[in-house]
Amino acid sequence: MDLSGENxxxxxxxxxxxxxxxxxxxxxxxxxxxxEAPCKTAICNCFAEYKSGRINLSNEFRDGRPSTAVNIDGVRRMIETDRHVTYHEIQTSLGIGMN
Structure with missing residues:
Protein backbone atom coordinates (compact mmCIF):
# COMPACT_ATOMS: atom_id res chain seq x y z
CA MET A 1 0.00 0.00 0.00
CA ASP A 2 1.61 3.27 -1.09
CA LEU A 3 0.36 6.17 0.99
CA SER A 4 1.42 9.74 0.33
CA GLY A 5 2.96 12.07 2.85
CA GLU A 6 -0.37 13.89 2.86
CA ASN A 7 -2.14 10.72 4.05
CA GLU A 36 6.16 2.75 5.11
CA ALA A 37 5.37 4.83 8.22
CA PRO A 38 7.20 8.12 8.72
CA CYS A 39 10.15 8.20 11.09
CA LYS A 40 9.80 9.49 14.64
CA THR A 41 11.54 12.76 13.73
CA ALA A 42 9.01 13.48 10.98
CA ILE A 43 6.14 12.84 13.37
CA CYS A 44 7.77 15.09 15.96
CA ASN A 45 8.10 17.86 13.35
CA CYS A 46 4.42 17.51 12.44
CA PHE A 47 3.40 17.69 16.11
CA ALA A 48 5.51 20.86 16.51
CA GLU A 49 3.85 22.47 13.49
CA TYR A 50 0.37 21.53 14.71
CA LYS A 51 1.15 22.83 18.20
CA SER A 52 2.17 26.20 16.74
CA GLY A 53 -1.09 26.39 14.77
CA ARG A 54 0.32 25.61 11.31
CA ILE A 55 -1.87 22.90 9.88
CA ASN A 56 -0.99 22.28 6.27
CA LEU A 57 -1.78 18.81 5.01
CA SER A 58 -1.07 19.23 1.30
CA ASN A 59 2.11 18.32 -0.51
CA GLU A 60 2.12 21.60 -2.42
CA PHE A 61 3.62 23.97 0.14
CA ARG A 62 5.79 23.12 3.10
CA ASP A 63 7.65 25.40 5.45
CA GLY A 64 11.38 25.05 5.60
CA ARG A 65 14.32 25.60 3.35
CA PRO A 66 13.33 25.86 -0.32
CA SER A 67 14.77 23.36 -2.73
CA THR A 68 17.55 24.72 -4.88
CA ALA A 69 19.18 23.66 -8.09
CA VAL A 70 22.52 25.03 -9.23
CA ASN A 71 24.04 24.66 -12.66
CA ILE A 72 27.34 23.19 -11.43
CA ASP A 73 28.73 22.79 -14.95
CA GLY A 74 27.98 26.43 -15.71
CA VAL A 75 29.70 27.60 -12.52
CA ARG A 76 32.69 25.36 -13.25
CA ARG A 77 33.02 26.73 -16.82
CA MET A 78 32.88 30.32 -15.56
CA ILE A 79 35.60 29.66 -12.98
CA GLU A 80 37.79 27.80 -15.49
CA THR A 81 37.42 30.67 -17.95
CA ASP A 82 38.16 33.40 -15.39
CA ARG A 83 39.68 32.41 -12.05
CA HIS A 84 38.91 35.90 -10.70
CA VAL A 85 35.16 35.75 -11.38
CA THR A 86 33.12 37.02 -8.42
CA TYR A 87 30.14 35.44 -6.69
CA HIS A 88 28.03 38.34 -7.91
CA GLU A 89 29.07 37.77 -11.54
CA ILE A 90 28.25 34.04 -11.27
CA GLN A 91 24.93 34.84 -9.62
CA THR A 92 23.96 37.38 -12.26
CA SER A 93 25.12 35.32 -15.22
CA LEU A 94 23.45 32.06 -14.15
CA GLY A 95 20.47 33.51 -12.32
CA ILE A 96 21.39 31.90 -9.01
CA GLY A 97 19.89 33.24 -5.79
CA MET A 98 22.45 33.71 -3.02
CA ASN A 99 20.58 33.38 0.29
Missing part, protein backbone atom coordinates in the same frame (compact mmCIF):
# COMPACT_ATOMS: atom_id res chain seq x y z
CA UNK A 8 0.33 10.29 6.88
CA UNK A 9 0.07 13.97 7.89
CA UNK A 10 -3.71 13.52 8.22
CA UNK A 11 -3.22 10.49 10.47
CA UNK A 12 -0.61 12.34 12.53
CA UNK A 13 -3.00 15.30 12.90
CA UNK A 14 -5.65 12.89 14.17
CA UNK A 15 -3.17 11.51 16.72
CA UNK A 16 -2.23 15.06 17.76
CA UNK A 17 -5.89 16.06 18.17
CA UNK A 18 -6.45 12.84 20.16
CA UNK A 19 -3.71 13.96 22.60
CA UNK A 20 -1.41 11.05 21.79
CA UNK A 21 2.30 11.52 22.37
CA UNK A 22 4.80 11.47 19.52
CA UNK A 23 5.98 8.05 20.73
CA UNK A 24 2.45 6.60 20.78
CA UNK A 25 1.73 7.99 17.32
CA UNK A 26 5.00 6.53 16.03
CA UNK A 27 4.23 3.09 17.49
CA UNK A 28 0.66 3.16 16.13
CA UNK A 29 1.79 4.06 12.61
CA UNK A 30 4.68 1.56 12.65
CA UNK A 31 2.34 -1.20 13.83
CA UNK A 32 -0.08 -0.49 11.00
CA UNK A 33 2.30 0.43 8.16
CA UNK A 34 5.68 -0.99 9.19
CA UNK A 35 8.52 0.55 7.13
Missing amino acids: FRIMILYDFKSNLTVQKSFVRLRTAFED
